Amino acid sequence: MKLNGESPKIGVYICECGINISATVNVEKVVEYARTLPNVTVSRYYKYMCSDPGQALIKKDIKELGVDRVVVASCSPRMHEPTFRAVLEDAGLNPYCFEMANIREHCSWAHAHEKEKATEKAKDLVRMAVAKAKLLRPLEKKEVPVIRTALVIGGGISGIQAALEVANKGIKTYLVERSPSIGGRMAQLDKTFPTLDCSACILTPKMVDVARHPDIELLTYSIVEKVDGYIGNFKVTVRKKARYVDIDKCVGCGRCAEACRLKGRVDDEFNENLGKRSAIYVPFPQAVPLKYTIDPNKCIYLKTGKCGEFPPCKKACEANAINHEQKDEVVELDVGTIIVATGYDLFDPTEKPEYGYGKSNRVITGLEFERLVSSSGPTGGHIEIDGKEPKKVVFIQCVGSRDRKGNEYCSRVCCMYTAKHAHLVREKVRGAELTVYYTDVRAFGKGFEEFYNRVKDEGISYMRRELDDPIEVVEKDGKVVVKADGHPDIEADLVVLATAIIQRKDIGGLAKVLRISQGADRFFLEVHPKLRPMDTATRGIFLAGCCQGPKDIPDTVAQASGAAARAAIPILHGKIDLDPQTSEVIDKNCDGCAYCIDPCPYKALTLIEYMRDGAIKKTVEANEALCQGCGVCQATCPKQGIIVRGFTLEQISAMVQALLGVT
Amino acid sequence: MGSYKINKGDIQRLLENLLKRGLVEGILVQSKGEKDIFTTLITDPGLINTTAPLAPLFSSNSAKYLRNNGFKNIAVFVKPCEARAINELIKLNQIRSDNILVISADCHGTIDPKDGAISEPLTKAKRKELEGKGISLRKACTVCEHFTPPEVDISIMTIGIDEGYILVTDNDEPLEGLDLEKGEVPKGRDAEIEKMLKERSENKEKMVSEIRRKLSSVGSLTEVLKNCIRCDNCREMCPICYCKECYFETPLGDLKTDEMLYQAVIKGALRVPPDILFYHLTRNMHVASSCVECGACEEACPRDLPLLALWKAIAGDVQALFKYASGMKGDEPLPLAGFKESELEEVK
Amino acid sequence: MSDDFEPLIVTFCCNWCSYAGADLAGTSRVQYPPNIRIIRVMCSGMVHPNLVIDALMKGADGVLICGCHPGDCHYLEGNLTAEKRAEAIRLMLEDLGIETERFRLEWVSASEGQRFGKVVKDMVEQIKTLGPSPYRTQRMTQ
C-alpha cells in the first residue's frame, strides 16, 4: 500500500529487555533476518527499546531515513503500545503506522529452555508484524464536541446526590423522577442505621437544595421514553405525565385533598398501603415539589367524566390550579452524559407462601414495618397491629435472598435494618419479646458491629437457622405461629420479613432504551467491578445506587458522588476523541444486504438508501461514535463490505500468509 | 520534686534570691509600711526584709490586678483563694502561665487590714486573743473549705507543722543557692486539716441553708436585693469578672432615662436604676462556674447585700453539678468549655 | 507419526482476555510448546471463518481461537458469535476433509496464565497425533 507515492519504508527494532528476551532469543539473528524482509529499510536492536535512548533511535530513523512504518519486537502491546505510539507522534509520523510483536511474554519467557525454537518463533512473529505493517494506513483521531448538560434518571437519594454533585460543578443537570415527588425509598424510612439519625433530617435538606439549585431542572412525574445518539450527544425523549394540576399555580395548600370525595379511601402506596389518601394527593408532607397530583385511575371525574355536579377539588382550589383536561407533554433533552439511579423494588414474599404473607396482617415486610414506626406514618409512629401493641415480635432474615434457586446474592442491608427495627420495638414497646431468625449477621460497615452488639445487649435473642432449614408461619386464632425447624414454635403477635432487594420489576424497558445490559441477577452490569465500577459498557452512561446492586445509604451516596465525577469528565473536557480503530463501510463492496446490522452489540450500523446514477443504492452506514471496534461485523460480512480500521481482514490474512511462508 | 523544712527567714531569702538572680522583675507580696501592712509590688531586693508574706490580711483579691499583665516575668506570694483565681484566669486566657511564678501558703483565715497589722498566721491561740479584742475572722474565711494551696509552682504548708514550715515544689530551680534542708510532711497535718474543714463546712451549711430560704420566694428575694444601687462594685472587685466591656455598659444594658420609657411599658413601672435582679442573675450565670468564694464582692458592697452567702449557694451548686473545683487543678477544663456525648440526661 | 514433526498452529487471541492470559503465562514463566503463533484481534468475534479455512488450506497444522469466557466479553457478546461460527467452520472443515480437531475454540480469561499453557500443550499433542496437515506445502525454509 503506497503511502505517499513510494513503497513503504519499514523500521524494525528488536528489544533485548535487559536479559529477559536476549537470554533465550538470539536477538542478533532475528535482526539479521528482519533485514532480509521486503520493504525493511533499517533493522536494529537495543537493550531497552522503551527507555528514552531506545525511543531516540526510532525518532532519529524516522527523521533521517524517512522510515514511515515502525515495527517494535519487544514486550506485550498491552504494556507499551501507547508509549511507542507517542514516540511516533513526537517524530511527526502517524501513530497508527505502528505494529508490535510480542517476543517476550509470548516467546522468550514461555519457551525459556528451547532457545532455537524460541528464536524461530521470534522470526515468525517479526515477519508477521512486518507483513501487517506494510498494509497499515495512517488514521486520524476524530474529536466530537460534548454537550455541557447531564441527565440523571431517578430521584431517590442516589439520583439526588448525583444531580447535586454534577450541578455543583456548574453543569446544567436534568433530574427525571417517575413519581410526583423526589425522595425515593429513603423518604419512606424513619430512622437510618447505624447512627439512628432520622432519615428526613438527612434527606429533606438535600431535596430542598435540588429544588432550589439554579443548575438543576427537575422533571417529576416524568419517564424516559427514548434515548438516541452517543456519548456527548445523547438525544433523550421524556414524557411529562399529566398531573391534571397546573404546577405554576398550585401552592401545595392541600385544600383540594380535604374536599376530594375519595378522601381517606384510596390505598396510599407511600405508606405501603397501610394508610389511605385521597384521589388528589402529594406522596408525603415534605414532598418536593410540593405540588398536588390527581391519580388518573382513581379520580371519579377522570374515569367517568363527572364527579357530582362539580368536582369538589376544583371548587376548593383558590388558585384554580386544577385542570382535568391537562395532557401529557413530551420534551426532547440534549445531554452529554447520563447517570442511571433508578433504585430498587422489594422481593414479593407471596412467591414463598410458607411465610404466610398476605394471609394475615400480622406478617409484614421490613418496609411496611418502617412505615408503621415512622412518626409521619399511618399510625403516627405507634407500633400497633389491629390497634394493639405487639408483645411478641419475630424477625425472619434472608426472605428471598441467598436463595440458590432464586436470588443467590445477599441484599447487604437487611441484617442491619432488622437490628434497627428490633431496637425500635425494644424502645417503644415495654417488655416486648423479640426473636430474630438469622443465618449469618452481616454487620460489616463502619459502626455496624458496635450497633449490632448494642442491640443484642438489649435482650434481643438471635436464633440461628440454616438457609434451607424449613420455616413456616401459620395463622392460629388471631396470632401467627412461627414454626422454625430445630427451634421451638413461637406464637407471635407480629412477624417482620426481611425481604430481598431486587431490581425494579419494570426496568426491562429502560434497559432496552439505554442499551445497557443486566447481569444474571437483573441488576445493571458495570464494565468491571474494579476497573470501572460505575461505567456501563455503553460509553457515557453511568450507574449509581441500588440499580447496580443492593447497597446501604452510605455506599449509595459514595457511589453517586463517584458517578457524578465520572459523568462530569467528558463534559468538563468539552470534547471526546473517538478511537479511530472502528468500523468503516467499503461502499463499492457493500450491497446493503444488512447481514452485519443484527450482530452489532452497539447498534452502530444502519441501512440507508441513496440515489446513485439513477438507481437506488442500498448500503450500510457506520456510526463511528457508537462503534467500539469489536469487528463482529467484519467477520460476518461475506463480501468485505465492512472492515475495522487497523485490523482489516486483509491485514490479518497477510499475517497468516506471512506465517505460513506463502509470500 | 522536693519538700524542704524552712522557717520565716528562708521565705524572705527565697524572695530576695529570686530578685537577685534576676529570675523575676518584681514580686507581689504583702509588706509592712510604718504601721500597716499592704499588698505591694517589690523590685528592690533590699526591701525584702519589710515583707510579711504570711500576714493574715485580705483587702482585695490580688489576682484581679494580674489580668492581661505585660510583665516579662513576676513572682506572686498569694493566699489560696487568690492562687485559685489566678489558675482560673489562666484557663480563661486572661493571665499567661509562662510569665508568672505562683507561691502560696496555707491560710488559717484572714482579718480586715483595718483591724490590725498582724504578720503571723492566725493560729488558734492568736485567734482567741483577737476575739478578746473584738476582732473576728472575715466572714468569707469562716466558711472557707479551700484553705490549702491549689496546684501552684511553690506551696508552703503551715497547718499541722509543729515548728517552721514545709515548702513543696515540682521545680527546684528557683530554690538554687538556698541549700534548704529536705523535710517530710508530718502525719498529723491531715488530721488537723480535717478538723478545720469540719468546722468550716458546718458554718457554710448554716449560711447556705439560710440564704436559700431567703432567695426562694419573691418577697424575701426583694428584701435581699432591694438595697442594691447598681454601683457595680461587686463586679469591679470580682477577680473572675474580666469582660472588657460589660453588657451593662452597652447601650442596651445601660439605658438613658428617656430610653427607660420603652422598658417601663412592660411592667407599667420601672425601678431606677433598672435591672437589679437581671444584673445579679447575669453575674451568677457568668461567674458561678469559676467563683473562688473569696468574699471580695461582699466587702466591696456599700449596701451590705449578703453576696458571700449568695455566691456560696450558687457557685457551690454549679460547681457540684459538674464535679468541678474552681482553680484547684491547672489542667481540669472549664465546665462550660467542654461536654460529654452522654451526660445530664435529666436536663433533657 | 515421527516425533520430530513440529506442528504449526495459528492462534487468534482476543485483546482483552486471552491475549492478556498469554501475557500472564509469560510473566509467570509458564513453559508451553513453541508451536503456536499468536495474532492479536480485538475480539474472538472478529475472526472471519475464511481466515480459519485459509490458514488450514495453506498448510497450518491447526488453528486455535481464544476468547473471553461467556459474560466476560468486553463487547458483550462477541465470543458468543464466535461460538456459533465455530460450528459453521467445523461443518466446512468436514466438507474439505480436514480433521475438525485441527480447529479449536477455547475460553481463556486474563487471569488464566496456567490454563493458557495447558490448552496449548493439549492442542499440540492432539495435532501431533493427527500428524501434519494434508495441505502442508514445503513452507519457506528459514
Added chain:
Amino acid sequence: MTKKEEKVIEMDEKGDFEPKILGFLCNWCSYAGADLAGVSRYQYPPNVQCIRVMCSSRVDPMWILKALTDGADGVLIAGCHPGDCHYVEGNYRTRRRIAALKKILENYGLSDRVFLEWVSASEGKKFAEVITKVTNAIKELGPNPYKKRWEI
C-alpha cells in the same frame, strides 16, 4: 388596638391564666419539626412565641434571664437530638449551659420555667406535644412572680 392600649393578654375570657412563653427553635431540626406540625395541621396552644435561631447553642443564657426578669412566664429551648446537630456538637454545649442556668435558677424558684427539648425534623407530632406540655406546666406554675414586680 394601638400600641398605647395594647394590653398584655393576661386572662382569657374564662379568667384562667394564659401564659406567655418565649421559644427558641433551631433552624435545622425543631423549626423544621414545627413546620411539619403545621403542614400536618397538628393543633397546639398559641402561648409559645418562637424565634428561629441557626443552632440551639446560639441561645445566650442572658436572653433567657432577661425574658424571665421582664416577666415571661416560661422559656423553651428546642434543638436537634444529640448526635443530629447540623453543627456536630452545638446541642451538647447547649445542654451544659442550660443545666448550669437551671441549677442557678433553682435557688430563685424559677428553674421549672425553663425547658430544654430535642425535636427532630420529622417529629411534627412530638413538637405539638412539647408545646402543649410546656404550656400546661406553666399554667400549673402560674404567672411569673416578677411579671408585675418592678422593685428589683
Added chain:
Amino acid sequence: MSDEGVKVGVYVCECGINISATVDVEKVVEYVKSLPNVKIARHYKYMCSDPGQQLIKNDIKELNIDKVVVASCSPRMHENTFRNAVEEAGLNPYCFEMTNIREQCSWVHKDREKATAKAIDFVSAAVARASLLEPLEKRKINVTPTALVIGAGIAGIQAALDIADSGYKTYLVERTPSVGGRMAQLDKTFPTLDCSACILTPKMVDVARHSNIELLTYSEVTDIDGYVGNFKVKVKMKARSIDVSKCTGCAVCIENCPVTLQPQIPKKPEKAPAVRDKGYIDELIAKHSHHPAPLVQIMLDVNKKYRYLPRDVLEYLSFKLDIPFSTIYRAATFYKAFNIELRGKYHIRVCMGTGCHVRGARNIADMVRDKIAGAKEGLFSLETVNCLGTCALGPIMIVNEEVHGNMSVDKVDDILSSLGGE
C-alpha cells in the same frame, strides 16, 4: 426608639385562605402601621406569586423602602424567592426578614383572636429585627484549579485519574517509593478472581504517563495551611540517593548489593522466667518426661492443683519444654478440661440453649451474677454454656457436678445461699 432613615415595608400574605382563615390579616396590617419605622404595610392573597413580589418591588422603587418584612409561610420555603425579588428591585437581599404566620400560627391555632394576637407579636418582632438589619455582601474567593491526592493506593490512583481526566492539574503524593499501595501486594481479587496486577498496572502506568498528573513518590506531606480553594501544602521529597532521570529500573544494581534483609525471628530468652512452686513444677516435668507429648499431661496436673493454669507456669513450661508459648496458650484455651481463670469453689454452669432460653434461662443467669457479686471472693464462678443436653429439664443449672433441673429465680437463691452465699 425610631431612628430616622429606616423605612420598613411590611407585607402580610393571606396564602389563599390558609392564613386569612384564622388570622385577621387586616387587623394585623392595621396594628403594624402604628409600629415605629413602618413606612407601608399591605396584605395580599399570594405574596409569593409574581404580582405579590411586584408589590414589594414597586414599593422599594417608589417609596424607597430599605427594609422589607414578609409575614407568610416558613422561611425554609420562600426565603430565597423573596430575597431574589428584593435583590432584583436593587435592595440588598439581607435587608429582608421573614416571619412564619402559616405553619407556626394560622395552621396550628384555630382560635381566631389568639392566632391574630400571636401573628401581631410575630410581625412586631420581625419589624424590630428588620430595623436593625444591615446590608451584607456575598464575598467570592477564587479557587486554585489544582488538586492534591495524598496516598497512591488504588483509591488515590483512581481519584487522581478522574480529577486529571476532568482537565485539572493533580499532584499525587505517595510515601513509599512506588505507587500501588496494598493492592499491589495482592495476588487475585474476589469475586472475579482477576489478578490484582491486571487491574492495577494499567492504572499505575496511566498515572505515570498522564499529562495532568505530577507524581511525587517517596514523598511526604509535612505541612498544610490556608483554606478551601487556597491550600498551601509543603511536601518533603525524601532522598532516594538515585538520580530518577537516569535510572531505567533494569535492577542490575540489586545483584551486587551485599545487604539482604531477613525476616527477624524472635530470640529465645536465656534465663528461665520466675514461677511459683518451681520445685513442684520441675517434678511434674520429670514425671512426664518419658511421655511422647508431655505438655497436656503436665497441664492436666497443674489444672487439678491450682484449679486453673496460672500464666507464669505456662511461660515456665514454654521455656523448659522449648515449645512456643502460642502453642501452649492454644491448647490451654481449646480443651474444656483447662481454664485459664481461677474458678470459684463452686463453679456454676447455666445452659443458654434454646430449650432453656425460652423458659427464662436469662433471668437465672442474671440472678446468679447478682449472687456472685454479693458473695465472698472466689466462692462462686459462672459459665454460660450453649447446651447441656437436658432440654426437657430446662432451665438447667449445674453446680460443680450436681445437676439442678427446672430452675427458678428463687430456687437459685436457696441453693447458693445454702452453699455460703448471703
